[in-house]
Amino acid sequence: MSPPPDPTLRLRVDAQALADNWRALDALSGAASAGAAIKADCYGLGTDRCLPAIRDAGCEQFFVAHWSEVAAAARHVDPAQIAVLHGPMRDDEVAYAREAGAVPVINSLAQARRWSEGGGGTCHLMIDTGINRLGVAPGELTDPAIRALDIDILMSHLACADEDSAMNARQLSRFADCRSAVSHRRASLANSAGISLGEDFAFDLTRPGLSIYGGIPREELASEIRAVAGIEAAVIQMRSISAGESVGYNAAFTATRDMRIATVSLGYADGFLRARGPGTSLAHRGRALPLLGKVSMDMVVVDCVAAPDLREGDWLSVPFDLGEAARSSGLSQYELLTVLGSRLKT
Missing domain, CATH: 2.40.37.10 (Lyase, Ornithine Decarboxylase; Chain A, domain 1)
Known part of the structure; x- marks a missing residue:
């Protein structure tokens, strides 16, 4: 059968802008290195389009949400560089992680036990410092199941980094206190907006996502980030x-x-x-x-x-100016990117 006719929709992704945005975020991270959130098909713009540009710009650490996202990313980077944020919910996910080589983010005592019982190995650990989504409680860090882990990245997630909220300082303080409670090699707290909060939030690794793809969650980034x-x-x-x-x-x-x-x-x-x-x-x-x-x-x-x-x-x-479209529609910049339909990606 002949290939289908050309589509009547086009999504254009500027690979140079992607690379420039990541480099800008890396520089703004100071002594820390910038990773990249590539979940949701690189925020809707396409893993095969985006990941090579981010990788070639110098990025070495990548974050997806689902185990189903690992294979697409692993076409372009070593699976050991891929962290899976939702962690191992079932034994088959432990087995898949060990076979594929991707690294789970442990979010609970049950996940910690499941990972160790499945053979263990390097993992990352999420601490809940106040967003109340995923992550172990600070008081659980002394549990034997956590002590048994080989933790590379100790991380938490900011709830209000896009605002000048007192919660940012509270989460920073809680996270800093947690670092002495558990052995780890690297620490990570800041997302795209968090990078703008200053070097105290950067630790060893930042985890930008939205701003790599052209989003501007804080005005401090407006002069640094290009449309993608x-x-x-x-x-x-x-x-x-x-x-x-x-x-x-x-x-x-x-x-x-x-x-x-x-x-x-x-x-x-x-x-x-x-x-x-x-x-x-x-x-x-x-x-x-x-x-x-x-x-x-x-x-x-x-x-x-x-x-x-x-x-x-x-x-x-x-x-498709993300800031202007968000203001006029009431949608968030994240939504504007991630709802892009599959017909745009053919």
């Missing part, structure tokens, strides 16, 4: 409508004049959620084409008055 992703969608039909006619589901837009409109190959199945519709414009050669009506699963409709020369098959740019 761009989206383009093709016009799939042109039409003219008369004053009084409506567009799309629920007749959410009604024309007040005769107008020319374009249907564009982009919708919420591609990660362009309905929350992004109101007030948004696509662009053609720098000209803004406002969205009309509701975002559909596979299509949006735009007003073409500013582009009388627009034709079927032409490509439109989709706004």
Whole structure:
């Protein structure tokens, strides 16, 4: 069978910007080294696209959430450089870790026992210093199950690093106190936003994620981080409508004049959620084409008055400044990246 025709959607990833962002975050980490969170398919932009650029920039430590994410990362880096944040929930995950060579992050006494009973080896340990998600409690660090572990990275996770919150200092103090309670080789606390909190938060290793991919969780990073992703969608039909006619589901837009409109190959199945519709414009050669009506699963409709020369098959740019899109839609920058649909990645 012949290969499928070219898609009517494009996701462009700037590998140089990825590399530059990681290098900037590494430099901002001071004496610490920067790793990279590559979970969720490199925050939605594609592991095969992104990981080689981050690796070649100098990154040596990578973090995924699920064991199912290990194989894709291991195509590009040594599995021993991959940490799995959710840890070994079952015996088969212990067996997989030992076979694949990825390193589990231990999050509970039960996981610690399971890892040791399965043969043990190098692991990382998450301490819960206040976010109340995963991690052992500070009071559990003296438990024999923890004492038995060969811990490379001792880590915790900041809950409010993107804010000037007193909780940041509390978590820092708790984490610093925990370091003397358990043997480990390296310590890690700061995420992308945490890097901006200063060298006290950096320890030995920082774990940026969002900012590698162009997100700016704190204004201190605005001058350091470059946009990485761009989206383009093709016009799939042109039409003219008369004053009084409506567009799309629920007749959410009604024309007040005769107008020319374009249907564009982009919708919420591609990660362009309905929350992004109101007030948004696509662009053609720098000209803004406002969205009309509701975002559909596979299509949006735009007003073409500013582009009388627009034709079927032409490509439109989709706004993807993460900070601006987050402010206008109410979605977080993390959501804007990770909801990108699979059709953009073909």
